[in-house]
Amino acid sequence: MSTHLVGQRVKRLEDPDLLSGRGQFVDDLNLPGMLHAAFVRSPVAHARIQNIDISEAAALPGVHIVWTARDLPANMHNRRLLLQVPNPAILHTITQEPLASKETCFVGEPIAVVVAESRHLAEDACERVNVEYKPLPVSPDCETALKPGAAVAHMEFQDNIAAQFTLGYGDVEAAFRAADHVFQDNYFQHRGTANPMEGRGVVAVFDPIFHNFTVWSATQSPFIIRRMLVDMFEVEESTIRVVAPKDVGGGFGPKGMSYPEEVVIPALARELSRPVKWIEDRREHFLTTTQERDQLWDVSIAVDNDGKIRGLRGRLAHDAGAYVPWGIITPYISTTTIAGPYVVPAFKFDTTAVFTNKPPTTPLRGAGRPQAVFAMERTLDLVAQELDIDRAEIRRRNLIPAEEMPYKMGLIFRDGAPVIYDSGDYPKCQAIAVERACYNDFPARQKEAREDGRYIGIGIANAVEGTGLGPFEGASIKIAPSGRIVLQTGAAPQGQAHHTTLAQLCAEELNVPIESVDIVTGDTNAVSLGVGTFASRIAVNAGSSVKIASRTVYGKLMKLAATVLQVREDDLEMEDGVIRITGEQGDSVTFSDLAKMMNGVPGFKLPEGIEAGLEATSYFQPSQAAYSNGCHIAEVEVDPETGLVSILRYIVAHDCGNLINPMIVDGQVQGGVAHGVGNALLEHLYYDADANPVTTTFAEYLLPTAESVPDVEILHLETPTPNNPLGVKGAGEGGTLPAAAVIAAAIEDALRPFGVRFRDAPILPHQIIEKIAVANQ
Amino acid sequence: MTDGDMHEVSLTVNGVQYDETVESRWSLADFLRHKLRLTGTHLGCEHGVCGACTVLLNGRSVRGCLTLAVQANEKSVETVEGLAPTETELNVLQQAFWENHGLQCGFCTPGILMTLTEFLRDNPDPSETEVREALSGNICRCTGYQGIVAAAMDAAEKLRNSGQ
Ligand code: FES
Ligand code: FES
Numbered sequence: 046m047s048t049h050l051v052g053q054r055v056k057r058l059e060d061p062d063l064l065s066g067r068g069q070f071v072d073d074l075n076l077p078g079m080l081h082a083a084f085v086r087s088p089v090a091h092a093r094i095q096n097i098d099i100s101e102a103a104a105l106p107g108v109h110i111v112w113t114a115r116d117l118p119a120n121m122h123n124r125r126l127l128l129q130v131p132n133p134a135i136l137h138t139i140t141q142e143p144l145a146s147k148e149t150c151f152v153g154e155p156i157a158v159v160v161a162e163s164r165h166l167a168e169d170a171c172e173r174v175n176v177e178y179k180p181l182p183v184s185p186d187c188e189t190a191l192k193p194g195a196a197v198a199h200m201e202f203q204d205n206i207a208a209q210f211t212l213g214y215g216d217v218e219a220a221f222r223a224a225d226h227v228f229q230d231n232y233f234q235h236r237g238t239a240n241p242m243e244g245r246g247v248v249a250v251f252d253p254i255f256h257n258f259t260v261w262s263a264t265q266s267p268f269i270i271r272r273m274l275v276d277m278f279e280v281e282e283s284t285i286r287v288v289a290p291k292d293v294g295g296g297f298g299p300k301g302m303s304y305p306e307e308v309v310i311p312a313l314a315r316e317l318s319r320p321v322k323w324i325e326d327r328r329e330h331f332l333t334t335t336q337e338r339d340q341l342w343d344v345s346i347a348v349d350n351d352g353k354i355r356g357l358r359g360r361l362a363h364d365a366g367a368y369v370p371w372g373i374i375t376p377y378i379s380t381t382t383i384a385g386p387y388v389v390p391a392f393k394f395d396t397t398a399v400f401t402n403k404p405p406t407t408p409l410r411g412a413g414r415p416q417a418v419f420a421m422e423r424t425l426d427l428v429a430q431e432l433d434i435d436r437a438e439i440r441r442r443n444l445i446p447a448e449e450m451p452y453k454m455g456l457i458f459r460d461g462a463p464v465i466y467d468s469g470d471y472p473k474c475q476a477i478a479v480e481r482a483c484y485n486d487f488p489a490r491q492k493e494a495r496e497d498g499r500y501i502g503i504g505i506a507n508a509v510e511g512t513g514l515g516p517f518e519g520a521s522i523k524i525a526p527s528g529r530i531v532l533q534t535g536a537a538p539q540g541q542a543h544h545t546t547l548a549q550l551c552a553e554e555l556n557v558p559i560e561s562v563d564i565v566t567g568d569t570n571a572v573s574l575g576v577g578t579f580a581s582r583i584a585v586n587a588g589s590s591v592k593i594a595s596r597t598v599y600g601k602l603m604k605l606a607a608t609v610l611q612v613r614e615d616d617l618e619m620e621d622g623v624i625r626i627t628g629e630q631g632d633s634v635t636f637s638d639l640a641k642m643m644n645g646v647p648g649f650k651l652p653e654g655i656e657a658g659l660e661a662t663s664y665f666q667p668s669q670a671a672y673s674n675g676c677h678i679a680e681v682e683v684d685p686e687t688g689l690v691s692i693l694r695y696i697v698a699h700d701c702g703n704l705i706n707p708m709i710v711d712g713q714v715q716g717g718v719a720h721g722v723g724n725a726l727l728e729h730l731y732y733d734a735d736a737n738p739v740t741t742t743f744a745e746y747l748l749p750t751a752e753s754v755p756d757v758e759i760l761h762l763e764t765p766t767p768n769n770p771l772g773v774k775g776a777g778e779g780g781t782l783p784a785a786a787v788i789a790a791a792i793e794d795a796l797r798p799f800g801v802r803f804r805d806a807p808i809l810p811h812q813i814i815e816k817i818a819v820a821n822q
Numbered sequence: 823m824t825d826g827d828m829h830e831v832s833l834t835v836n837g838v839q840y841d842e843t844v845e846s847r848w849s850l851a852d853f854l855r856h857k858l859r860l861t862g863t864h865l866g867c868e869h870g871v872c873g874a875c876t877v878l879l880n881g882r883s884v885r886g887c888l889t890l891a892v893q894a895n896e897k898s899v900e901t902v903e904g905l906a907p908t909e910t911e912l913n914v915l916q917q918a919f920w921e922n923h924g925l926q927c928g929f930c931t932p933g934i935l936m937t938l939t940e941f942l943r944d945n946p947d948p949s950e951t952e953v954r955e956a957l958s959g960n961i962c963r964c965t966g967y968q969g970i971v972a973a974a975m976d977a978a979e980k981l982r983n984s985g986q
Contacts, residue, residue: 297963
């Protein structure tokens with residue numbers, strides 16, 4: 046048997062357990078003596094905390110402890126959570142306290158915590174914690190927050206400006222002066238949520254003998270949490286083990302952050318010497334898990350008569366929410382993404398991150414890019430309309446030609462390196478999407494439909510995405526004495542099938558069946574350093590590390606086998622855990638034999654020139670991001686009476702380099718589009734004028750269902766990146782990036798007879814009806 | 823909580839008889855997960871919309887989060903743990919999910935399998951539109967549903983062909 050696994054649609058190793066009810070999610074952990082926590086959360090968006098009375102709650106039978114900020118361990122007083130990604134452009138580096146002490150800055154901020162025999166009892170007690178609030182003026186949204194004299198989101202600041210920066214290149218003034226035309230418009234994409242089907246959750250144990258913490262969290266980033274805990278508890282790294290359970294029920298970005306509960310629960314476990322569990326309920330998820338997308342864009346474009354772009358400039362106001370736990374990564378990515386796959390000779394954007402009294406915003410599937418793509422693609426549609434050029438054609442004229450790769454676009458990315466699109470053929474990617482969609486025949490189809498009284502429309506949009514950012518994600522490979530292969534990585538999966546793809550890479554290198562690989566993910570004890578699963582970075586970083594470490598182990602195995610069998614390495618072949626001398630009846634030695642030998646026999650020397658242990662660890666460091674790209678085309682039908690939009694066809698032409706497992710990549714793209722459909726047509730977090738959330742259930746905040754998500758037709762280009770040994774680029778977010786833009790464009794096209802334009806997403810049925818009504822007046 | 827709130831509940835789960843005492847406010851899903859330690863049934867919203875908690879009660883699908891444990895008294899419950907014929911095998915529907923990439927994180931999956939178990943029993947030869955309608959009460963945030971629908975169609979065909 047020769048093992049060829051990479052590039053194959055290998056069935057997932059994860060599935061049999063998940064399909065049989067044997068998943069291991071955080072709430073499935075049940076430890077002896079475990080107690081349950083519930084939090085008292087602020088019911089107001091901005092207030093001074095005057096007084097907290099816990100006496101009634103603490104007296105309830107079954108309650109073990111009630112804590113407010115002042116009961117936290119002494120070293121945590123007046124301390125805030127670690128700012129994980131600092132940046133000099135941040136003017137106020139404010140993050141949450143573990144429990145708010147004097148001021149609460151959004152609805153849902155934790156004020157007190159109760160630990161009891163059961164969650165039911167803990168919640169009963171929470172209702173008996175009496176907090177007196179003195180309401181303060183509220184900063185409700187990023188537009189209002191920037192007005193002179195606006196209410197401030199934090200008492201200690203004079204205004205709401207969290208950060209400010211300008212990015213640019215080229216002579217923008219000259220470009221705008223010289224251009225034949227300048228067009229301007231404003232765009233807004235609303236706040237949405239991650240809403241993975243499993244919420245957050247933490248279980249913590251403190252071992253009083255070794256003074257060690259073990260913390261399980263439904264997280265994307267165990268190492269990020271460990272950093273925060275090391276900082277908060279002021280202890281050594283070696284005393285904190287953070288584990289993402291084998292199964293985490295979706296993440297999409299916000300589970301990559303570190304949260305107050307991840308500090309408070311371990312502190313309680315230490316205080317009580319009992320395991321403590323907290324599981325986020327859905328309402329808490331709506332209130333407290335970080336969100337994204339509120340951005341107000343003001344975009345001006347300078348173009349020539351033929352639609353060629355000369356320059357792009359404008360302003361971006363980004364709603365940071367109440368705190369900046371992840372710095373300004375999101376608005377920074379937005380600003381560096383807007384020029385996208387197009388040749389933009391001159392560029393200047395002023396970006397402001399603004400505090401509001403709402404949950405903090407941090408990267409959520411797409412991480413600031415969907416808004417940028419929306420702003421750019423809506424701008425190009427505007428130009429196309431004004432200059433009467435077809436929408437695919439105007440894009441074709443401006444796409445970066447394949448011959449210009451690698452293409453230095455002019456800006457500096459968040460990793461500090463210049464943005465260099467490493468590879469890709471953007472015009473070809475658009476061309477294959479156009480062909481598959483029968484785009485050029487669409488006007489005829491549209492005409493026919495209109496004659497039947499049906500309103501159909503088509504939209505097209507492109508996007509580029511910097512993926513696979515460093516610094517690294519490590520992996521170690523070891524041959525166990527049994528001969529099985531142990532693959533360990535700090536990277537934590539939430540449905541992306543890391544077990545399968547990483548095992549594919551390892552098994553291919555060592556020429557064993559994939560079932561011979563045992564995988565440990567998401568454990569800070571697995572490897573000594575780690576970052577986290579976000580920004581479509583694991584295939585690139587951990588995948589490359591697995592390949593490199595596997596090759597090293599392969600080299601050790603061969604060298605050792607050659608010594609043992611007393612032949613040259615060239616005379617050996619490796620298959621299925623056995624290394625044998627090539628030829629009919631050659632002698633052989635198994636991985637198990639070699640592993641036992643390398644574990645060392647007391648008193649005996651290892652063979653000359655061979656390092657102890659059949660294992661290797663690698664921390665691959667990509668030189669820079671690898672850029673994926675894609676072209677989306679959507680065809681929709683709109684009912685102008687009801688405002689209902691049905692997606693008739695959805696085409697994605699996508700290039701994420703080499704595919705390790707095409708089935709899994711297709712799943713990522715399809716799932717990404719589904720998220721984009723939500724952003725385009727359904728998901729709108731509403732707040733009232735005082736920043737009280739009014740959409741806190743799945744009945745009020747609608748997620749895409751099987752009836753609203755189309756079957757995506759996926760076409761792959763595979764342009765390998767030179768930036769890593771696998772030639773892969775990230776695939777986790779590309780499906781989401783252009784989705785809102787392309788659906789908005791298709792709706793607008795369908796409703797062309799009414800002459801309406803859409804500048805915001807999501808586009809809800811009542812908004813369609815209102816726009817048509819206004820246009821008809 | 824007072825002792826008066828405690829009730830005897832006697833029921834079968836996947837054919838196994840259980841006799842337990844439970845508080846009246848406990849949901850069936852909490853009861854299965856935390857009393858019987860059958861953690862395959864998941865809670866995604868606890869307000870009846872996401873469908874992750876779907877189990878069969880006397881053969882009909884119910885929301886485990888909106889059903890009280892006491893309502894299952896004297897009844898039979900089927901959960902995801904009862905689907906596979908043996909520890910090491912999968913049933914036709916589960917196998918179809920594996921082959922058609924019908925899951926990613928797997929959190930929604932138990933509820934979806936139970937919804938489809940009932941649906942395919944009642945409608946062995948469904949159209950894709952009917953499958954999507956049947957799934958409209960189950961939310962999956964990861965997959966975008968394509969693999970789930972394909973798995974349901976595949977399982978329906980295999981079940982028809984095998985005469986099950
Ligand atoms: S948990 Fe029961 S429907 Fe969501
Ligand atoms: S597979 Fe993750 S929610 Fe469905």
